[in-house]
Amino acid sequence: GQSLEQPSEVTAVEGAIVQINCTYQTSGFYGLSWYQQHDGGAPTFLSYNALDGLEETGRFSSFLSRSDSYGYLLLQELQMKDSASYFCAVRGNYGQNFVFGPGTRLSVLP
Amino acid sequence: GAVVSQHPSWVICKSGTSVKIECRSLDFQATTMFWYRQFPKQSLMLMATSNEGSKATYEQGVEKDKFLINHASLTLSTLTVTSAHPEDSSFYICSARVSSGSRNEQFFGPGTRLTVL
Numbered sequence: 001g002q003s004l005e006q007p008s009e010v011t012a013v014e015g016a017i018v019q020i021n022c023t024y025q026t027s028g029f030y031g032l033s034w035y036q037q038h039d040g041g042a043p044t045f046l047s048y049n050a051l052d053g054l055e056e057t058g059r060f061s062s063f064l065s066r067s068d069s070y071g072y073l074l075l076q077e078l079q080m081k082d083s084a085s086y087f088c089a090v091r092g093n094y095g096q097n098f099v100f101g102p103g104t105r106l107s108v109l110p
Numbered sequence: 111g112a113v114v115s116q117h118p119s120w121v122i123c124k125s126g127t128s129v130k131i132e133c134r135s136l137d138f139q140a141t142t143m144f145w146y147r148q149f150p151k152q153s154l155m156l157m158a159t160s161n162e163g164s165k166a167t168y169e170q171g172v173e174k175d176k177f178l179i180n181h182a183s184l185t186l187s188t189l190t191v192t193s194a195h196p197e198d199s200s201f202y203i204c205s206a207r208v209s210s211g212s213r214n215e216q217f218f219g220p221g222t223r224l225t226v227l
Contacts, residue, residue, distance in 0.1 A: 042219060042221045087153060097144050097207070101158070102152075103153050
């Protein structure tokens with residue numbers, strides 16, 4: 001089976017940098033994704049890591065260490081609109097669907 | 111990116127009735143779609159994998175006779191909640207995966223909020 005762990009809540013102020021960690025246990029590994037979900041909305045794709053290292057997309061970056069079964073999402077220059085839930089998701093093998101973590105609720109304060 | 115739509119966006123029904131939710135891929139063909147359920151302040155839980163032209167694969171604990179899935183074409187999958195009860199009230203979200211080369215993304219529909227009275 002697969003299991004993921006994320007902090008349940010994170011709070012930061014506008015303009016700050018925040019890192020949301022994700023650790024996973026899976027029998028195989030075929031990629032780690034991150035999704036953002038605002039209240040009442042559907043998840044939107046943020047990033048995908050299949051290999052070790054950092055992927056940067058604008059203010060958001062995602063990091064993966066397969067040897068540590070660990071990844072993180074880094075959000076820079078936080079804005080109020082970044083207040084949302086963030087989910088990491090892991091796929092165990094090519095044929096499987098992604099399994100989602102419990103989610104981290106980010107609150108950005110003025 | 112790929113666009114996935116769902117209809118209806120919200121529905122209120124009486125206990126005992128059936129509700130059908132449609133999921134469409136608008137600008138691509140999806141041989142596989144996924145149905146999730148999300149309760150308030152919880153994560154997305156995969157209910158089933160919908161395969162075009164074949165039977166859906168249900169996750170453990172999901173009643174296949176209660177949650178009927180039909181993937182009749184490469185752009186449409188439907189989820190029917192039969193004999194709905196208040197405990198079925200939830201946010202139902204479909205998604206489709208696009209896998210091409212190094213690209214591996216999953217696109218979600220806007221979700222359908224079901225309230226059973």
